[in-house]
Amino acid sequence: MNFDNLFQQLAERVAEVAAQKTAEKIKAEFDLTKSEPTLPELLTRKQAAEFLGICIATLDNWVNAGKIHKHRNGNSVRFKRSELLRDFQSIEKYQRA
Numbered sequence: 001m002n003f004d005n006l007f008q009q010l011a012e013r014v015a016e017v018a019a020q021k022t023a024e025k026i027k028a029e030f031d032l033t034k035s036e037p038t039l040p041e042l043l044t045r046k047q048a049a050e051f052l053g054i055c056i057a058t059l060d061n062w063v064n065a066g067k068i069h070k071h072r073n074g075n076s077v078r079f080k081r082s083e084l085l086r087d088f089q090s091i092e093k094y095q096r097a
Helices: 004-028 045-052 056-064 081-092
Strands: 071-073 074-082
Touching: 004 045, 045 056, 045 074, 074 081
Parallel strands: none
Antiparallel strands: 071 074
């Protein structure tokens, strides 16, 4: 066995292992049988920002600009998930294709 054959076998084995590991990661990432914790309908500022994938400061700026609607209950502020999605999609800069 010469060096070229050994190198070829090694390269093929590395490709097999890489493909197997990639397939495992993809399967784990998109496993629909996993039970993910569901968010409540009313979210805190932190939950709302995480839900939208933005920072709290951006959420506050959008609330102050009237782009996102909030609900007050005494001293606490909450956001409805359904309204967050609607408002988020209407923000031109972040519209999804």
